Amino acid sequence: MRLLTILSLLLLSSTAHAQELFGLAMVGEAKYGAKSTHLDYANPDAPKNGVLKQASIGTFDTVNPYTIKGNAADGLNLTTDKLMGRVWDEPFTLYPLIAKSVSVPEDRSSIAFTLNEKARFHDGSAITAQDVLFSFETLREFGRPNMRRLYQLATPEILDQGQIKFSLSGDYDRETVMILAMMPILSKAYWQDKDFNKTTLEPPLSNGPYRIKEIEAGRKISYERVPDYWGKDLLVNKGHHNFDVMTYDYFRDDTVALEAFKKGDLSLRREWDAGAWNNSYNFDALEKGYVVKENIEHGRAERIRGFIFNTRRPPFDDINVRHALNLLFDFDWANKNFFFGQYKQVNSFFPNTDLGNPAPSDSRAMREKMREASRLLDKAGWVIKNGKRIHTKTGAPFTFQILTDTPSAEKLALSFTRSLQKMGIEANVRVMDTAAYRARLNDYDYDMILYHWNSTLSPGTEQYLYWSCESAKTPSRWNYAGICDPSIDALAKAIPSAKTRSELQEMAQNLDSKLMSGQYFVPTYYNPYDFVAYWKPLKRPENVPLYGMVLETWWMEPAQGQ
Numbered sequence: 001m002r003l004l005t006i007l008s009l010l011l012l013s014s015t016a017h018a019q020e021l022f023g024l025a026m027v028g029e030a031k032y033g034a035k036s037t038h039l040d041y042a043n044p045d046a047p048k049n050g051v052l053k054q055a056s057i058g059t060f061d062t063v064n065p066y067t068i069k070g071n072a073a074d075g076l077n078l079t080t081d082k083l084m085g086r087v088w089d090e091p092f093t094l095y096p097l098i099a100k101s102v103s104v105p106e107d108r109s110s111i112a113f114t115l116n117e118k119a120r121f122h123d124g125s126a127i128t129a130q131d132v133l134f135s136f137e138t139l140r141e142f143g144r145p146n147m148r149r150l151y152q153l154a155t156p157e158i159l160d161q162g163q164i165k166f167s168l169s170g171d172y173d174r175e176t177v178m179i180l181a182m183m184p185i186l187s188k189a190y191w192q193d194k195d196f197n198k199t200t201l202e203p204p205l206s207n208g209p210y211r212i213k214e215i216e217a218g219r220k221i222s223y224e225r226v227p228d229y230w231g232k233d234l235l236v237n238k239g240h241h242n243f244d245v246m247t248y249d250y251f252r253d254d255t256v257a258l259e260a261f262k263k264g265d266l267s268l269r270r271e272w273d274a275g276a277w278n279n280s281y282n283f284d285a286l287e288k289g290y291v292v293k294e295n296i297e298h299g300r301a302e303r304i305r306g307f308i309f310n311t312r313r314p315p316f317d318d319i320n321v322r323h324a325l326n327l328l329f330d331f332d333w334a335n336k337n338f339f340f341g342q343y344k345q346v347n348s349f350f351p352n353t354d355l356g357n358p359a360p361s362d363s364r365a366m367r368e369k370m371r372e373a374s375r376l377l378d379k380a381g382w383v384i385k386n387g388k389r390i391h392t393k394t395g396a397p398f399t400f401q402i403l404t405d406t407p408s409a410e411k412l413a414l415s416f417t418r419s420l421q422k423m424g425i426e427a428n429v430r431v432m433d434t435a436a437y438r439a440r441l442n443d444y445d446y447d448m449i450l451y452h453w454n455s456t457l458s459p460g461t462e463q464y465l466y467w468s469c470e471s472a473k474t475p476s477r478w479n480y481a482g483i484c485d486p487s488i489d490a491l492a493k494a495i496p497s498a499k500t501r502s503e504l505q506e507m508a509q510n511l512d513s514k515l516m517s518g519q520y521f522v523p524t525y526y527n528p529y530d531f532v533a534y535w536k537p538l539k540r541p542e543n544v545p546l547y548g549m550v551l552e553t554w555w556m557e558p559a560q561g562q
Contacts, residue, residue: 017105017106018103018104018105018110018112019103019104019105019106020101020102020103021101021102021103021104022034022095022096022101023093023094023095024084024093024094024095024102024104024177024178024181025090025092025093025094026091026092026093026174026175026178026458026460027091027092027458027498027499027500027501027503027504028500028501030090030093030095031087031089031090031093032087032095032235036235037235037238038235038238038239039087039089039235039236039238039239039545040089040543040545041088041089041541041543041544041545041550041553042238042239042240042541042550042553043239043541043553043555044238044239045239046239046242046541046553046555047242047555047556047557047558048225048242048243048244048555049242049243049244049555049556049558050242050243050244050245050538050555050556051243051244051245051246051247051267051556052243052245052246052247052267052268052538052551052554052556053247053249053265053266053267053268054074054246054247054248054249054266054267054268054269055248055249055250055251055254055257055260055261055266055269056073056074056248056249056250056251057250057251057252057253057254057257057406057434058071058250058252058433058434058435059071059218059219059250059252059433059434059435060072060073060074060218060221060250061199061201061217061218062199062200062201063076063200063201063202063203063204063212063215063221064196064199064200064204065077066139066142066143066144066147066184066196067142067143067144067196067197068144068145068442068476069197069198069199070199071434071435071438073215073221073248074221074248075210075221075223075246075248077208078208078209078210078223078241078246079206079207079208079210079211079212079223080184080185080186080206080207080208081097081098081119081184081185081207081208081209081231082097082098082181082182082183082184082185083097083098083099083113083132083180083181083182083183083185084096084097084098084099084102084181084182085097085234085236085237086182086236087236087545088545088546088547088548088550089545089546089547090546091456091457091458091501091546092178092456092457092458092460094178094181094182095234095235095236096116096234096235096236097116097231097234097236097237098115098116098119098127098132098185098207098231099113099114099115099116099181100114100115100116100117101113101114102114102177102181104177108168108172108173108174108176108177109167109168109172110165110166110167110168110177111165111166111168111177111180111181112159112163112164112165112166113132113163113164113165113181114162114163115127115128115129115132115162115163115164116230116231117162118230118231119207119230119231120207120230121187121190121205121206121207122205122206122207122211122226123205125187125189127185127207128161128162129158129159129160129161129162129163129164130158130161130188131185131186131187131188132156132164132183132185133156133158133164134186134188134191134192135183135184135185135186135188136151136154136156136166136183137156138186138191138196139151139183139184139186140152142196142197145465145474145476145477146179146461146462146465147179149465150172150176150179150180150461151180152170153168153169153170153171153172153176154166154167154168154172154176154180155167155168155169166180171493173460173461173493173496173497174460174496174497174498174499175460175461175496176461176496178460179461185207186204187204187205187206187207189205190204190205191204201215201217203215207230208226208229209225209226209229209231209232209237209240209241210223210224210225210226210241210246211223211224211226213245218250219249219250220247220248220249220250221247221248222245222246222247222248223245223246223247224244224245225241225243225244225245225246229241239541239553240552240553241552242553242554242555242556243554243555243556249265249266252433253407254406254407254408255407257269258276258280261533262283262285264285264535267534267535267538268532268533268534268535268538268551268554269532269533269534270530270531270532271531271532271533272408272527272531273408274338274339274340274342274343274527274531275338275339275340275408275411276408277340277342277531278340278342281293281533285535286533289536290535290536291533291534291535291536292533292534292535292536292538293532293533294530294531294532294533295529295530295531296529296530296532296544296548296549297528297529297530297544297548298528298529298530298544298546298547298548298549299352299457299546299547299548300352300456300457300546300547300548301350301351301352301353301355301455301456301457302346302351302352302455302526302527302528303351303452303453303454303455303526304346304349304351304452304453304454304455304521304523305346305451305452305523305524305525305526306346306450306451306452306521306522306523306524307325307329307402307413307416307448307449307450307521307522307524308448308449308450308451308480308481308520308521309322309325309448309481309519309520309521309522310444310446310447310448310449310480310481310482311481311482311483311520312444312472312482313447315380315382315391315398315400316400316447316448318380319518319519320376320377320379320380321376321377321380321382322518322519322520323373323376323519324372324373324374324376324377324380324423325373325420325425325522326519326522326523327362327369327370327372327373327376328369328370328373328416328419328420328423329416329419329522329523329524330366330415330419331345331523331524331525333366333415334412334415334524334525335525337415338411338412338415339525342527342529343525343526343527344525344526344527344528345361345523345524345525345526346523346524346525346526347359347360347361347523348512348516349453349455349511349512349515349516350455350459350508350512351455351526352526352528353455353457354505355457355459355504355505355508355509355512356508356509356512357509357512357513357516359516370422370423373423374423377389377398377423381393382398384424387424388424388426389423389424389425397426398424398425398426399425399426399427399428400427400447400448401427401428401429401430401446401447401448402416402417402427402428402429402430402447402448402449402450403430403432403437403440403446403447403448403449403450404429404430404431404432404437404449404450404451405431405432405433405434405437406431407431409431409450410429410431412450412524413429413450414429416522417429427448441480442475442476443475444475444480444482449480450524451480453466453478453480457546457547458504459495459504459508460495460496461496462478463492463495463496463511464489464492464493465477465478465479466478466479466483466492467479467483467488467489467492467511467515468483468484468488468489468492468493469483469484469485469486469489470489472484481520481521483515483518483520485514485518487514488511488514488515488518491507491510491511491514492511494507495507495508495511530548530549532549536557537556537557537558537559538554538555538556538557539554539555539556539557540553540554541553541554
């Protein structure tokens with residue numbers, strides 16, 4: 001045993017100039033040190049009690065969120081710890097969770113994890129390097145697409161029961177070690193004789209701050225706080241996970257979910273529709289002060305929302321057509337009539353950040369924009385005949401379908417179709433249930449979708465998954481538009497190599513300019529605020545981090561006398 005320990009230390013020290021780190025930052029230095037006791041946006045004295053009930057829309061058929069099979073239940077992240085935990089007052093920095101420290105060389109060609117000897121699964125068994133290796137191998141074969149692709153770059157090596165190293169080769173970048181550090185750790189003893197690639201409603205053995213308490217298939221899932229959770233006093237957990245029970249009730253319709261909140265059947269509601277936020281919250285409990293309604297400002301990158309063209313299909317493989325339809329969307333009208341003027345139009349692939357090159361707003365009157373749109377359509381071979389836009393070569397009418405999955409999105413889509421009708425274009429809107437909609441997205445089976453991409457303050461490897469030729473041809477990636485441009489591939493691949501914030505800004509702005517010039521979507525809106533309403537005695541910390549509200553830090557104020 002002593003010889004094994006010596007060999008382990010020699011192997012760790014042999015990593016070229018490896019530095020042992022407490023916090024691992026994507027760019028620059030970590031904010032918190034080993035002596036930090038809690039995050040600035042958490043209340044370390046928050047009481048532990050109460051039940052938090054939230055709504056989910058749609059349904060679910062699995063409690064394994066790590067494969068593309070099925071529709072996973074919400075909240076499963078509460079049950080499974082990762083090697084390191086992310087914080088939300090820095091763009092992208094990780095701190096110890098299952099791994100108490102990491103060693104990384106300057107070139108980030110490897111990462112070695114020393115596991116916390118206190119780390120345990122919920123049955124009390126220790127989390128070992130064998131569990132980490134099993135998780136890595138399983139997720140590399142069956143995990144989500146980003147895991148499968150990036151884990152192929154790593155070669156694992158168990159140093160001893162509490163240490164494991166991953167050496168990188170091939171097309172790795174600075175973010176690759178970050179992705180490995182965010183690996184969820186599965187129990188080898190539990191999973192090794194099960195089919196990981198199937199949907200399941202059997203609660204697996206896990207290791208996080210919560211465990212599954214109750215499942216009503218497709219309708220409800222509840223989690224109970226683990227009172228003897230091994231990691232409750234770690235930096236990333238202190239003042240977090242304060243509710244005894246967290247429940248997600250599933251609704252087919254968000255309107256029904258709102259009514260359930262008004263009646264007090266739900267504790268908290270995040271509102272995503274400015275129209276509803278202004279019109280649908282005038283109920284008695286709010287007026288009497290039993291419910292709090294807040295606009296909480298945030299500094300995170302917002303979603304890239306828009307009508308996304310599928311450029312794999314005509315006529316959207318023609319940039320002139322895409323540009324024309326961009327001109328025909330009247331954002332000012334939509335913002336005034338649907339969003340009470342509270343939203344801003346997406347003008348970058350990094351909305352609400354300093355990473356984009358915001359496109360100047362087009363202040364021309366709609367009539368002038370329509371004239372230019374007509375000229376572009378004529379140029380693309382789509383001309384007016386008997387009031388309809390038809391193609392000069394085939395005589396086919398310009399018709400297509402817009403897919404969406406919510407009634408609020410349907411309203412915006414229908415307003416767009418009315419503008420298109422004025423130009424002789426017939427577009428119909430189809431609202432689908434969540435599962436069917438997701439299946440169509442995964443297969444890239446649509447003409448146009450009203451959807452979004454997620455954006456972050458620390459863009460990295462996901463940029464290649466969003467925009468590359470490879471992802472355009474691979475199902476279940478996120479290249480919804482079918483973008484395939486070698487220059488965009490090169491820019492997306494370069495972003496994770498940035499070492500400083502200024503270098504990252506320059507790279508992201510170059511990518512942004514190239515993407516915006518491609519007219520791959522009709523930009524809609526983003527919201528610089530979090531709209532949230534909640535019933536008292538639910539409370540939150542006063543300090544709101546960079547990314548906005550973090551529900552894991554909220555708590556239930558005890559009744560007087562308790």
